[in-house]
Amino acid sequence: xxxxxxxIYSTPSCPFCMxxxxxxxxxxxxxxxxxxxxDHTKVQxxxxxxxxMAVPVIDIDGEIIVGFDKxxxxxxxxx
Numbered sequence: 001x002x003x004x005x006x007x008i009y010s011t012p013s014c015p016f017c018m019x020x021x022x023x024x025x026x027x028x029x030x031x032x033x034x035x036x037x038x039d040h041t042k043v044q045x046x047x048x049x050x051x052x053m054a055v056p057v058i059d060i061d062g063e064i065i066v067g068f069d070k071x072x073x074x075x076x077x078x079x
Contacts, residue, residue, distance in 0.1 A: 004077060006031035009046040009057040012028075016068040017056040023070065026077060 004024045006024065008031050010017030024031045036043045036055060043053075050064050058065040059074040072079075 003030070004061050005059075006061075006077075007034060007059040008032070009034050009036050009042065009050075009059075010055050011035065011037040014055050020056045020058060020068045020073070023068070023073065027077070029077060 006029055008017065008020055008024070010021070010033060012035060019022060034046075036046055046055075046057045047053060049059060050066050052066050053069045054066060056066075056068060057071070058068075058073060060073070063076045065072045065076065
């Protein structure tokens with residue numbers, strides 16, 4: 001599988017964020033986890049990309065997925 005740039009904007013207490021990160025690990029997808037509760041500049045970056053304050057926001061090679069939508073994530077990753 002080709003390497004994709006995957007970024008997950010999340011918070012430590014968000015159950016859907018945890019599910020998204022578990023999904024990536026189960027599928028051996030490397031990802032960058034950005035804790036937006038600890039980094040205000042990353043919150044602004046996330047909102048610019050998604051137009052949303054909700055987490056998780058998943059960026060897969062520039063394709064933005066808001067929430068843990070397994071079907072969209074699979075499609076974006078080519079799984």
